[in-house]
Amino acid sequence: MGKKTRSVAADAGLKKTKLSSSAVRDYCSYPLVAFAFGLMMFLNNGGMLNKRMQGMLVPVCCYIVMALSLNLTVGVMGELSLGHAGFMSLGAFSGVVVSQSLLTAVPNDYIRLAIAIVVGAVIAAFAGFLIGLPVLRLRGDYLAIVTLAFGEIIKNVINCIYVGVDASGLHIGFESIDALKMDETGKTIIDGPIGAAGIKTISTFLAGAILILVALFIIQNLVRSRTGRAIMAIRDNRIAAEACGLSVVKYKLTAFVISASIAGAAGALYALNYSTVVAKKFDFNTSILILVFVVLGGIGSLRGSMIAAAVLVVLPEMLRAFSDYRMLVYAIVLVLVMILTNNQNAKTIFRNIKLKFSRKGDI
Secondary structure, three states, X not given: OHHHHHHHHHHHHHHHHOOOHHHHHHHOHHHHHHHHHHHHHHHXXXXXXXXXXXXXXXXXXXXXXXXXXXXXXXXXXXXXXXXXXXXXXXXXXXXXXXXXXXXXOOOOHHHHHHHHHHHHHHHHHXXXXXXXXXXXXXXXXXXXXXXXXXXXXXHHHHOOOEEEEEOOEEEEEOOOOHHHOOOOOOEEEEEHHHOEEOOOOOOOHHHHHHHHHHHHHHHHHHHOOHHHHHHHHHHHOHHHHHHOOOOHHHHHHHHHHHHHHHHHHHHHHHHOOOOEEOHHHHOHHHHHHHHHHHHHHXXXXXXXXXXXXXXXXXXXXXXXXXXXXXXXXXXHHHHHHHHHHOOHHHHHHHHHHHHHHHHHHHX
16 A cells, blocks of 8 residues: 555656646747857858848847847736837947946956846836836726837937046936036047947847847746746736735736846847947837737747747848848738738648648657
8 A cells, every 4th residue: 555655656746747848848949049049150150141140140139039028028918018129228228338337447348248238137127117117007008008108208318318438437418418527538428319339349149149048037937937827817817816816016017127127138238239329229110020029929929939030130131132122022921921820721721730740750
């Protein structure tokens, strides 16, 4: 009897340790990122990537991270955000200010990049907290409207900011660079509508791949945690979740702040990849582009968002041979993919093909 009990207990332990199919699919994202990184490095070292494609490696990583962060808001939390580029811009310009200010104090580029990314994430998280605290108490499309306004407000505020640094430290104003009254060692970091110029580019493809892995780790662990289950319960049925004693504002705010911080980190990495950055880059169109990545890759699907972001960022460059018609082709491809991914008959066909190949593999 005792042996039988121990055997049953051992079998139960094995069942508990066995990963679910969804967990296995999620963890497959890590080797996918590692494989893509290794492949791109192999092609780059072999001279098989032209200058344009080499220059797109870091931006692709940034957009992938942005798609992951927005998927946390749209897919996991179930709220629509139309101003995610605003958090990206906060991370971008705060990261530039930190990096340019520490050129002398922190000469190591990798350490300075890490500091800039962390500061960009913190600033964006703080902004997400300030916005989410009042807005997440509302219902309906209010979050989309407020985040849309937030993105435009941030863009216009940055256009009015002047930042410089000299021997005495940072100088910030809203009039002009001359009004900052810097000494002869002064250096302009942000020049109002002109944006940030003369940035020392320190972003690397390796840093982008690491940031993708970190974002994946944070989001997947959040989703599988008690907090993540509470967030998804609120998304599925808010009334039932409230009846069970869950704090809707608390859990939604947690997801929103984490999403904003990841976007801020991506913004810092993106800005430090260019010598010049302007606020206009992070406008409403950028927010919609990131939303397209999420919708096209599948709302709630992290791996789908990554693939969609990589393909849609690189696709216009691959269509450059079509000259003036490349954006038309790009739009047609988007429409066709959206139709196929949302058509029940097409889904059935793909599912049958998948089952057919899986059966062949079993044989």
